[in-house]
Amino acid sequence: MYFKRKRKPVFNSPSTPSRFLFYFKKMLKILNLTPSRIKDLLLIFSLFISIFLVFRHPQAPLPLATTVPFPSSTCRHHLFFSIACSSNSFPRRSSYIRLWYTPRATRAVAFLDQPVSSLVDPTLPPVMVSGDTKSFPYTFKGGLRSAIRVARVVKEAVERNETGIRWFVFGDDDTVFIVDNLVKVLSKYDHEKWFYVGSNSESYEQNLKYSFDMAFGGGGFAISYSLGKVLARVLDSCLMRYAHLYGSDARVWSCLAELGVGLTHERGFHQVDMRGNLFGMLTAHPLSPLVSLHHLDAMEPVFPNMSKTQALEHFFKAVNVDSSRILQQTVCYDRFNSLTVSVAWGYAIQFYEGNQLLPDLLSLQKTFSPWKRGANVGAHFMFNTREFPKDSCKRPLGFFLESVGSDKNVVWSIYTRYSDGNCVRTDAIKNLKEVKVVSQKLELDMEQIMAPRRQCCEILPSYNESMVINIRKCGIDELISMNA
Numbered sequence: 001m002y003f004k005r006k007r008k009p010v011f012n013s014p015s016t017p018s019r020f021l022f023y024f025k026k027m028l029k030i031l032n033l034t035p036s037r038i039k040d041l042l043l044i045f046s047l048f049i050s051i052f053l054v055f056r057h058p059q060a061p062l063p064l065a066t067t068v069p070f071p072s073s074t075c076r077h078h079l080f081f082s083i084a085c086s087s088n089s090f091p092r093r094s095s096y097i098r099l100w101y102t103p104r105a106t107r108a109v110a111f112l113d114q115p116v117s118s119l120v121d122p123t124l125p126p127v128m129v130s131g132d133t134k135s136f137p138y139t140f141k142g143g144l145r146s147a148i149r150v151a152r153v154v155k156e157a158v159e160r161n162e163t164g165i166r167w168f169v170f171g172d173d174d175t176v177f178i179v180d181n182l183v184k185v186l187s188k189y190d191h192e193k194w195f196y197v198g199s200n201s202e203s204y205e206q207n208l209k210y211s212f213d214m215a216f217g218g219g220g221f222a223i224s225y226s227l228g229k230v231l232a233r234v235l236d237s238c239l240m241r242y243a244h245l246y247g248s249d250a251r252v253w254s255c256l257a258e259l260g261v262g263l264t265h266e267r268g269f270h271q272v273d274m275r276g277n278l279f280g281m282l283t284a285h286p287l288s289p290l291v292s293l294h295h296l297d298a299m300e301p302v303f304p305n306m307s308k309t310q311a312l313e314h315f316f317k318a319v320n321v322d323s324s325r326i327l328q329q330t331v332c333y334d335r336f337n338s339l340t341v342s343v344a345w346g347y348a349i350q351f352y353e354g355n356q357l358l359p360d361l362l363s364l365q366k367t368f369s370p371w372k373r374g375a376n377v378g379a380h381f382m383f384n385t386r387e388f389p390k391d392s393c394k395r396p397l398g399f400f401l402e403s404v405g406s407d408k409n410v411v412w413s414i415y416t417r418y419s420d421g422n423c424v425r426t427d428a429i430k431n432l433k434e435v436k437v438v439s440q441k442l443e444l445d446m447e448q449i450m451a452p453r454r455q456c457c458e459i460l461p462s463y464n465e466s467m468v469i470n471i472r473k474c475g476i477d478e479l480i481s482m483n484a
């Protein structure tokens with residue numbers, strides 16, 4: 001015989017939920033937990049659960065909002081230069097082209113009106129004879145029909161079907177290009193979109209006569225590959241409609257306007273619609289990288305005591321060392337001796353006595369004359385100008401580039417004094433014969449190209465016959481000024 005064991009009541013409560021609640025409250029009393037502490041514990045517990053679920057069941061990453069890959073950098077070989085020439089001009093202007101054209105590194109073709117058998121020169125671009133344009137009308141009185149041939153260079157360049165082209169660049173045989181700077185400028189733009197890049201004339205009258213929205217062809221302009229392909233298909237039909245226009249650049253611009261494309265202005269292209277001494281223009285170049293100089297035949301040598309070709313070759317010595325910095329202007333002050341020094345790197349340095357405000361020195365000294373000659377010709381320009389004293393003793397003391405060199409990223413340039421007669425100069429500079437400028441090679445990244453900033457300079461103390469100037473980046477809130 002056996003007896004049934006009596007089962008003890010579990011939780012001493014009629015139902016499980018109530019038993020759980022009973023012991024839960026008892027546990028809270030033992031742990032002395034307040035409602036706020038309970039809330040914190042629950043949040044921590046939820047966080048651990050979430051982390052556990054993420055690692056146990058990882059999810060695929062969400063797609064990015066934009067998945068277009070960043071285009072590779074634009075290089076020299078992505079540019080194709082088309083040089084408008086004639087059989088008469090090309091031989092005598094070939095020295096200009098040699099300054100910027102590098103065989104096997106620069107892709108270019110010279111378009112001539114007829115063959116020239118003596119032009120077999122490996123230092124010059126290959127030659128191509130333009131197509132016949134007799135079927136196109138030309139009605140501009142006193143103009144040259146060659147404008148039609150030069151306009152069609154755009155079509156003929158595209159139809160060569162060169163591989164790897166991103167930009168078609170057009171210019172004349174009396175134009176020099178700073179190719180590396182042009183590469184940097186064009187790298188701002190997407191060659192797969194429609195871009196027409198260049199600049200207008202420095203002459204207000206020339207822009208008024210032709211257009212403020214046209215890229216003047218002598219100074220050069222660039223057309224993106226995608227736009228060039230379309231323009232080549234429709235150009236001939238446009239040429240039939242614009243027989244009344246004077247030049248080739250006006251015809252190209254008119255056709256681009258019909259395609260709905262406007263000009264993207266870049267201040268480094270220079271038509272140079274002015275004559276004579278370009279000193280005032282070259283010593284106050286804008287922050288934009290120098291890209292081109294046109295009308296070389298109409299200018300005086302850019303350096304004294306040299307021929308025109310010798311002076312340009314000397315100028316390109318600095319270009320080849322630091323193209324990004326060429327002609328970039330900065331101003332520094334010697335407060336102790338009350339001097340203002342304006343440096344146009346790779347070209348010239350000017351010393352002013354007293355405190356000259358920076359904005360005043362950014363305007364161009366009128367050392368040049370208007371492009372059009374005549375008593376009734378206007379002399380209005382597309383930039384601020386200031387007078388250049390006729391009395392040499394009232395001008396700033398000038399120094400011109402003598403030599404330039406580099407060691408890795410450190411660049412030095414030497415400038416020597418230009419004779420100004422028997423002018424009386426302040427004691428601080430009366431014996432000064434040489435200025436050495438030290439700088440880092442100017443490597444422009446995309447941010448600096450898009451939003452350039454002028455650099456600062458400082459004069460090293462203790463100078464008599466020789467001075468050293470250091471060019472460097474300005475501080476974040478540094479001003480280029482002479483403090484009172």
